[in-house]
Amino acid sequence: MRLGVLDVGSNTVHLLVVDAHPGARPLPAHSHKAELRLAELLDGDGAIGPEGVDTLTATIQDALEAAEDKGVEDVLAFATSAVREAANADSVLAQVADKTGVRLDVLTGDEEARLTFLAARRWFGWSRGRLLLLDIGGGSLEIAYGLDEEPDKAVSLPLGAGRLTSAMLPGDPPDPVDLRALRRHVRAQIARIVGEFTRFGPPDHVVATSKTFKQLARIAGAARSAEGLYVERRLSRNALEEWVPRLAAMTAEERAELPGVSEGRARQLLAGALVAEAAMDLFGVEDLEICPWALREGVILRRLDHLPED
Structure with a gap:
């Protein structure tokens, strides 16, 4: 199946499209990214401002269109520390869902570390x-x-x-x-x-x-x-x-x-x-x-x- 992973990170919004099957190595098919540097856009109160939210939603919409063009069957969308720690995180997530239909799964720092470790273990082996x-x-x-x-x-x-x-x-x-x-x-x-x-x-x-x-x-x-x-x-x-x-x-x-x-x-x-x-x-x-x-x-x-x- 063709999967898309939409990573809303602190630096970029990155869509990675892969052809993936259980027991097989995921094969990259397409990459679509935009640099937002959300970690640097937080205001004095630690919130993502209206312009930042608008840019974020527009960027996610562009990524979704790219995923559709590439025949992606399912998009796994998640966000990391910049959204997780924003003072208005709940509001940002609600606006993203309302404007794009995407409900971002906000990973904890512990989940980030564990999932990255899993990838490294699979790459290097036992x-x-x-x-x-x-x-x-x-x-x-x-x-x-x-x-x-x-x-x-x-x-x-x-x-x-x-x-x-x-x-x-x-x-x-x-x-x-x-x-x-x-x-x-x-x-x-x-x-x-x-x-x-x-x-x-x-x-x-x-x-x-x-x-x-x-x-x-x-x-x-x-x-x-x-x-x-x-x-x-x-x-x-x-x-x-x-x-x-x-x-x-x-x-x-x-x-x-x-x-x-x-x-x-x-x-x-x-x-x-x-x-x-x-x-x-x-x-x-x-x-x-x-x-x-x-x-x-x-x-x-x-x-x-x-x-x-x-």
Whole structure:
């Protein structure tokens, strides 16, 4: 069957169309995305304003039309931290449902982490043993650890690259004082939960998902996306530590000229790099592997697991 996954994230509204069958690998058929950066559009009260809601509903409607054009039988629609944490979330969800007919399933941070972990486990398989997963979104950082498809521990922290950039890095390039304050904040947040994971023992394999990690790996020398999903891509802490001060000295326009960095993500790449560096350092990770699958694939896999057999 042809499924559509509509992901209303903190950075983008992304429709992924796949041909999916129980027991088979989901095959991507079409991708439709629009950058909204909802995490940066919250007003002083933490609400998504009328213009933001109008833009969101129009973008969702465009995605639904694209899904119809591609012959999608069912759309799995969900929202993550930007909508989840908006002060007017209920109102936003009601307006989206009224104007588009779509009822967004708002995932908790724990659900985000667990579904992303499921995708990583299916991608790498059982032979990789105990996985430690890191995922940096626009609004939150997800961390999960485990041996099975259901992680032993999963945590979501409000350390998304878009959220932190909007709240703590107003300058372009950022002021060193702001940069230091953000570094302290990120490390204090992550350090509070490290012990909840380390009590399970060291992981056998560390993996990372999300556009932030993919872009960081790319500027550090990993293969281009055009070389395919099955090319191994890695990111070392040493390489990341060398890039953080370089990114801090650049403007957003200069970062956008780096290989693999999009104009829409360039401004928040530094905050994402600080989160990645802190997580790798505090968890004692010297090197990690980029996983092509993430939350959207986890949602698809979970849906397929619950389809009746033919």
